[in-house]
Amino acid sequence: MPKEESSKVTRRSTRSSASVTVENPEPNVSHPPTIDDLTFGDESITLDAVLSDFPGRRSQIFDFIRLMGPLDCPTLPIMIYGGASTGKTSVVLQVLRHLNRPFVYSSCRTCYNPRILFESILNQLLLHRKCSSNGYSSAKRCDKPSDFVNLLREALSNVIKTLESASGISRSDKPDGKPMGKMVYLILDNVDLIRDWDKGTMILQFLFSLDSVLKMPQLGIVLISGLPPDVYYSNMGYTDPIPLFFPAYSEEDLRQIFLRNQANPKLYSAFLDAVLRSFCRVTRRVEELSTTFSSLFRKYCEPLDDLGISPNEDMKRRLYSYLKPFIAPCLNDIFRVSSHPHDGETRGERRQKVSYSSENREELKILDFHMSTSAKYLLIAAFLASRNPATLDASMFDSTGGMDNRRRKRKASEKSMEKKEIAEQEAVMKGPGSFPLERLLAIFQCIASVGDSSFGEENQGEEEEDPTGYDRENNNLMSDILLQVSSLCDANFLIKSGSCPLEGSIRYRSMVSEDLALKVAKSLSFPLAKYLYRR
Numbered sequence: 001m002p003k004e005e006s007s008k009v010t011r012r013s014t015r016s017s018a019s020v021t022v023e024n025p026e027p028n029v030s031h032p033p034t035i036d037d038l039t040f041g042d043e044s045i046t047l048d049a050v051l052s053d054f055p056g057r058r059s060q061i062f063d064f065i066r067l068m069g070p071l072d073c074p075t076l077p078i079m080i081y082g083g084a085s086t087g088k089t090s091v092v093l094q095v096l097r098h099l100n101r102p103f104v105y106s107s108c109r110t111c112y113n114p115r116i117l118f119e120s121i122l123n124q125l126l127l128h129r130k131c132s133s134n135g136y137s138s139a140k141r142c143d144k145p146s147d148f149v150n151l152l153r154e155a156l157s158n159v160i161k162t163l164e165s166a167s168g169i170s171r172s173d174k175p176d177g178k179p180m181g182k183m184v185y186l187i188l189d190n191v192d193l194i195r196d197w198d199k200g201t202m203i204l205q206f207l208f209s210l211d212s213v214l215k216m217p218q219l220g221i222v223l224i225s226g227l228p229p230d231v232y233y234s235n236m237g238y239t240d241p242i243p244l245f246f247p248a249y250s251e252e253d254l255r256q257i258f259l260r261n262q263a264n265p266k267l268y269s270a271f272l273d274a275v276l277r278s279f280c281r282v283t284r285r286v287e288e289l290s291t292t293f294s295s296l297f298r299k300y301c302e303p304l305d306d307l308g309i310s311p312n313e314d315m316k317r318r319l320y321s322y323l324k325p326f327i328a329p330c331l332n333d334i335f336r337v338s339s340h341p342h343d344g345e346t347r348g349e350r351r352q353k354v355s356y357s358s359e360n361r362e363e364l365k366i367l368d369f370h371m372s373t374s375a376k377y378l379l380i381a382a383f384l385a386s387r388n389p390a391t392l393d394a395s396m397f398d399s400t401g402g403m404d405n406r407r408r409k410r411k412a413s414e415k416s417m418e419k420k421e422i423a424e425q426e427a428v429m430k431g432p433g434s435f436p437l438e439r440l441l442a443i444f445q446c447i448a449s450v451g452d453s454s455f456g457e458e459n460q461g462e463e464e465e466d467p468t469g470y471d472r473e474n475n476n477l478m479s480d481i482l483l484q485v486s487s488l489c490d491a492n493f494l495i496k497s498g499s500c501p502l503e504g505s506i507r508y509r510s511m512v513s514e515d516l517a518l519k520v521a522k523s524l525s526f527p528l529a530k531y532l533y534r535r
């Protein structure tokens with residue numbers, strides 16, 4: 001492989017290398033970077049390859065390609081969001097590689113203050129690499145947003161000019177290469193971490209308004225976030241980015257992810273049968289599982305002479321008995337890693353982890369030991385408010401708090417298939433919805449009134465005439481309900497989603513998974529599944 005190509009591979013093949021492109025310690029001075037270095041160059045990848053590289057991300061890949069639009073088509077800013085290790089970064093980079101679009105990538109994890117972030121973006125656009133000959137300095141010194149806007153505009157204009165002149169020339173060295181187009185994309189990863197920076201709110205507002213401030217349609221902006229878009233919602237008059245949600249993987253998705261590229265899929269599948277379910281209960285983060293599974297799989301194979309075998313049932317049992325003693329310690333390790341933040345992590349990362357690793361035992365432990373019955377109902381009410389369309393509340397809950405199944409069914413059957421598909425797509429793009437406090441309270445009152453005797457359990461035996469204890473507790477509940485809501489926010493089961501410009505009131509969003517909500521409902525003997533609107 002020629003030197004220039006090999007430097008491109010290191011440069012673009014991983015997120016971290018992409019983020020430190022220009023920080024490469026000793027770049028090859030005889031091959032100064034060119035405009036081609038803003039793409040993956042010749043390492044194009046087909047759509048089929050992207051799809052098969054990322055099981056469980058088919059619809060997100062198609063949605064992202066659609067949002068990026070055809071070559072040279074201006075796009076509104078996009079926000080990709082979802083929990084840790086849901087493939088946000090990898091999918092974005094691989095789609096850009098597939099489309100052969102020029103981009104600069106900076107992560108707010110490695111670029112941990114405004115100056116480093118601004119300079120990293122500018123260095124990439126100015127095709128500048130830090131090295132010993134330039135004293136490892138950046139192309140421009142810049143820590144103020146106002147300076148950044150000016151420098152960015154200038155750097156972008158030059159890149160775009162070069163792209164425009166390059167697009168007219170048919171380059172004989174790349175007969176089959178896809179055209180790069182005349183646009184450049186700015187990918188900002190881990191933007192949620194900016195919330196913890198000094199003056200973070202101001203920097204976030206600045207970045208969110210960058211598109212409207214610059215007014216350069218040749219720049220596409222993609223923000224990647226571990227938190228949903230409306231936690232940033234600030235009512236400042238800029239256009240909100242188009243959200244694209246990356247949900248947590250299901251067990252089946254994880255099976256497909258880990259089965260990829262296995263030399264002996266039958267053997268590995270037997271291994272996954274033995275471990276996947278237990279580990280999924282602790283974490284669904286691909287990175288964590290991948291490290292543990294590779295060491296466990298080595299153990300699993302130890303008794304085998306031939307790694308090419310298709311194990312029969314008897315062999316599977318024997319391999320499982322051999323592996324069994326190693327599973328529990330690994331589960332404990334992964335549980336410890338999942339529930340305790342790593343050293344040096346910022347508050348933002350911890351918050352994200354608590355919010356999303358909802359299968360995590362720590363969270364269940366908190367629930368089991370510290371959650372009052374009323375808080376559990378509130379958690380379920382929030383979950384329903386985030387998952388069900390508000391327009392269906394009236395048909396979901398009748399005047400006694402119950403649900404009229406017939407009415408719901410008829411409504412669903414009246415919908416045209418097309419409308420249903422659009423609604424489904426929208427729901428996937430948006431992820432859990434946000435809701436005002438009033439709606440949360442209304443649902444809470446309805447479901448609490450149909451719950452079984454669980455409300456009585458906190459004051460058992462005090463007033464015998466009311467078997468459910470609901471009426472008695474209702475007044476107390478309502479009086480401290482705001483306190484409960486704020487406790488759920490502190491525990492990150494609920495997230496404040498900023499205020500709605502029309503209503504002016506704060507909105508909330510439930511961050512618990514369906515599995516967790518079902519477990520909480522089960523502990524109250526509350527029939528949650530009956531209240532969930534299924535599209």
Ligand SMILES: Nc1ncnc2c1ncn2[C@@H]1O[C@H](COP(=O)(O)OP(=O)(O)OP(=O)(O)O)[C@@H](O)[C@H]1O
Nearest residue numbers: 053054055083084085086087088089090257286287
């Ligand atoms: N669907 C998938 N198929 C194969 N590998 C995946 C998939 N999803 C994630 N991974 C792998 O998991 C790792 C983490 O993915 P990635 O960094 O893209 O996630 P992320 O959502 O950006 O995480 P974070 O929010 O922590 O930055 C990568 O090695 C990636 O290749």
